[in-house]
Amino acid sequence: xxxxxxxxxxxxxxxxxxxxxxxxxxxxxxxxxxxxxxxxxxxxxxxxxxxxxxxxxxxxxxxxxxxxxxxxxxxxxxxxxxxxxxxxxxxxxxxxxxxxxxxxxxxxxxxxxxxxxxxxxxxx
Amino acid sequence: xxxxxxxxxxxxxxxxxxxxxxxxxxxxxxxxxxxxxxxxxxxxxxxxxxxxxxxxxxxxxxxxxxxxxxxxxxxxxxxxxxxxxxxxxxxxxxxxxxxxxxxxxxxxxxxxxxxxxxxxxxxx
Numbered sequence: 001x002x003x004x005x006x007x008x009x010x011x012x013x014x015x016x017x018x019x020x021x022x023x024x025x026x027x028x029x030x031x032x033x034x035x036x037x038x039x040x041x042x043x044x045x046x047x048x049x050x051x052x053x054x055x056x057x058x059x060x061x062x063x064x065x066x067x068x069x070x071x072x073x074x075x076x077x078x079x080x081x082x083x084x085x086x087x088x089x090x091x092x093x094x095x096x097x098x099x100x101x102x103x104x105x106x107x108x109x110x111x112x113x114x115x116x117x118x119x120x121x122x123x124x
Numbered sequence: 125x126x127x128x129x130x131x132x133x134x135x136x137x138x139x140x141x142x143x144x145x146x147x148x149x150x151x152x153x154x155x156x157x158x159x160x161x162x163x164x165x166x167x168x169x170x171x172x173x174x175x176x177x178x179x180x181x182x183x184x185x186x187x188x189x190x191x192x193x194x195x196x197x198x199x200x201x202x203x204x205x206x207x208x209x210x211x212x213x214x215x216x217x218x219x220x221x222x223x224x225x226x227x228x229x230x231x232x233x234x235x236x237x238x239x240x241x242x243x244x245x246x247x248x
Contacts, residue, residue, distance in 0.1 A: 006151065006171060009133070009187075011226055018207070019224025025206050026191075026222070027130065028245050047130060048173030048243075054224070061225025063133075063187035067150075082149050083142070098150070100143025100178070101185025102135055119172075121152050 002071035003120035004078075007110055008051035010064050016041060016056040023054065049119075051110075064103040066093075068110050070120070076106050078123055126195035127244035128202075131234055132175035134188050140165060140180040147178065173243075175234075188227040190217075192234050194244075200230050202247055 013019045020041040024031040029046035031054075039056040046052035051066075069075035076094045080086065084104070088095035094106040109116050137143045144165040148155040153170035155178075163180040170176035175190075193199035200218045204210065208228070212219035218230040233240050 011224065013224035013226065015224045019222065019226070022206050022208065022223040026203055026208075026228075047171075050171065063189075063226060065187075079150055082146050084146065084150075098143065099146040100135065100137035100139045102137065102143070102187060104150075 001122055001124060002069060002074040002078075003116070003122050004067050004069035004075045004106075005111075005116065005120040006050060006065055007068035007107065008053060008066040009047055010066060010105075011052070011054045011061075012057040012059065012064060013054065013061040014056070014058060015061075016054050019061075020054045023052075027052075062103065064105060066105045066107050066110075068107050068116065068120075070109055070116070072106050072108055075123075079104070079106065125246055125248060126193060126198040126202075127240070127246050128191050128193040128199045128230075129235075129240065129244040130174060130189055131192035131231065132177060132190040133171055134190060134229075135176075135178045135185075136181040136183065136188060137178065137185040138180070138182060139185075140178050143185075144178045147176075151176075186227065188229060190229045190231050190234075192231050192240065192244075194233055194240070196230050196232055199247075203228070203230065 020031045027046045029043040034040040041054045043052045083099040084096040144155045151170045153167040156166045158164040165178045167176045207223040208220040
């Protein structure tokens with residue numbers, strides 16, 4: 001058995017500064033660059049219960065979800081068995097394309113362990 | 125003064141049945157077609173505090189946010205003044221493209237009035 005939960009909504013864009021300024025003002029969410037991960041700008045409490053962040057990408061603008069799991073390999077296999085396809089692997093992040101065409105990343109647990117334990121779903 | 129809050133995350137796709145089946149299983153969220161609005165399939169409690177739904181579109185797959193407001197015109201003008209551009213109007217929904225390239229829709233209040241009052245932000 002393993003667990004997973006939706007951890008974050010990522011706003012991917014090749015124009016991260018413009019996006020962060022807009023969404024920070026639009027949602028009333030202070031924008032904080034992430035030290036040591038300069039491609040990310042977190043929008044503090046922009047969405048309830050989820051991390052919201054702008055990510056700089058050399059690609060077309062898109063939103064994607066990050067799913068955190070205590071077993072990235074098992075969670076990736078679960079999503080592949082549901083019809084997703086792996087399109088990339090970046091450090092410990094598996095990038096999958098879901099049926100219907102949306103991207104989703106599977107990442108190791110990033111949230112507080114107590115939060116993860118209380119909110120994650122358990123999969124057989 | 126007017127108020128607004130993020131109401132929903134929409135998964136737009138030309139393959140709504142495949143997307144709804146995947147995301148329902150992936151997130152453990154029962155999928156419910158919306159009576160009288162057959163382009164929408166709600167994923168019950170897929171994300172905390174937000175409506176999550178698959179929307180059938182004749183376009184490339186994307187995610188977008190819906191912002192609900194008690195004054196759609198004022199909220200639209202606020203977002204335009206922050207740099208968004210209006211790209212479409214569909215019934216009472218204003219479709220805007222934000223700086224950075226993401227879509228956002230401004231819609232009338234859809235959530236419970238008490239929920240809206242307690243969670244919406246007030247803008248001058």
